[in-house]
Amino acid sequence: SQPVIKMNNGVDIPALGFGVWQMENQQECENAVVKAIETGYRMIDTASIYLNETAVGNAVRKSEINREDLFVTSKLWVQDFSYEKAKSAFRRTLERLQLDYLDMYLIHWPFGDFLGAWKAMEELYEEGQIKAIGVCNFTVEKMEELKSRSNILPVVNQIELHPIFQQKELQVYNEKNNIITQPWSPLGNGNADLLDNPALKKIGFNHNKSVAQVILRWHLQEGFCVIPKSVTPSRIEQNFDVFDFQLSEDDMKTVRSLDTGKRLFFDPKDTEWEKKMLNAVADI
Numbered sequence: 001s002q003p004v005i006k007m008n009n010g011v012d013i014p015a016l017g018f019g020v021w022q023m024e025n026q027q028e029c030e031n032a033v034v035k036a037i038e039t040g041y042r043m044i045d046t047a048s049i050y051l052n053e054t055a056v057g058n059a060v061r062k063s064e065i066n067r068e069d070l071f072v073t074s075k076l077w078v079q080d081f082s083y084e085k086a087k088s089a090f091r092r093t094l095e096r097l098q099l100d101y102l103d104m105y106l107i108h109w110p111f112g113d114f115l116g117a118w119k120a121m122e123e124l125y126e127e128g129q130i131k132a133i134g135v136c137n138f139t140v141e142k143m144e145e146l147k148s149r150s151n152i153l154p155v156v157n158q159i160e161l162h163p164i165f166q167q168k169e170l171q172v173y174n175e176k177n178n179i180i181t182q183p184w185s186p187l188g189n190g191n192a193d194l195l196d197n198p199a200l201k202k203i204g205f206n207h208n209k210s211v212a213q214v215i216l217r218w219h220l221q222e223g224f225c226v227i228p229k230s231v232t233p234s235r236i237e238q239n240f241d242v243f244d245f246q247l248s249e250d251d252m253k254t255v256r257s258l259d260t261g262k263r264l265f266f267d268p269k270d271t272e273w274e275k276k277m278l279n280a281v282a283d284i
């Protein structure tokens with residue numbers, strides 16, 4: 001059995017899962033998820049805007065894994081943020097995934113009427129149609145707003161986080177509030193500067209592991225719930241092979257020292273980005 005993290009509602013989530021952002025090719029996605037489940041991954045992290053929920057659902061069905069042994073996460077897209085829209089978007093997500101419940105459902109960005117969406121998610125959670133509800137890309141301010149205006153505390157906050165951009169303030173906030181930090185793009189999206197970093201290479205050499213494995217181990221030892229993405233079978237295996245070694249406190253300090261404070265992707269405080277997302281054409 002693999003390590004799990006207990007969330008604030010008592011539900012366990014596998015500490016290491018499989019991310020499928022940037023897998024819009026349906027066959028590639030299906031093959032990757034089949035390979036991941038074969039390898040031992042038991043948590044799959046998708047989103048309606050990734051446009052691959054059907055492929056994920058096909059892979060899950062093909063794998064013939066017991067439903068209760070699998071943890072499936074999806075995310076509600078920003079254009080479905082109202083109480084009514086959220087309910088029907090959730091139905092469509094379940095249909096595409098060919099599932100009758102979700103293990104976790106997340107608000108994708110803290111934009112628009114996310115409070116209305118959260119209300120719908122709270123009800124779906126109370127009805128047992130979702131086993132845990134959480135958020136992505138929430139800043140401290142947005143989290144405080146959600147907390148003060150809703151009944152259920154999110155179980156996770158999924159945020160951009162990797163050695164180059166560590167978001168210490170949010171890490172501390174999440175921990176204080178009993179919210180699991182779930183890094184997205186944990187490998188910095190394959191960023192070459194990161195994967196070629198000499199200090200990380202040295203740590204990897206000492207443990208007979210790759211830089212990617214060192215980074216994933218760092219996330220796990222920080223207590224994060226980590227979801228690397230790969231479509232490459234050997235990397236899918238490699239990224240799961242991180243439970244047989246331990247980084248020293250010095251190793252951990254070295255990784256922590258690589259924080260540049262600069263994100264690689266979208267800033268949740270960027271109102272232009274928010275406007276663009278709320279108005280873009282997304283047929284999902």
Ligand code: A2P
Binds near residue numbers: 184188210212230232
């Ligand atoms: P690919 O999917 O072509 O195998 P992140 O999860 O941080 O967004 O990173 C995903 C990116 O990192 C993808 O481009 C993926 O490439 C690459 N990647 C995933 N695992 C590894 C690995 N073990 N070594 C090198 N690159 C990797």
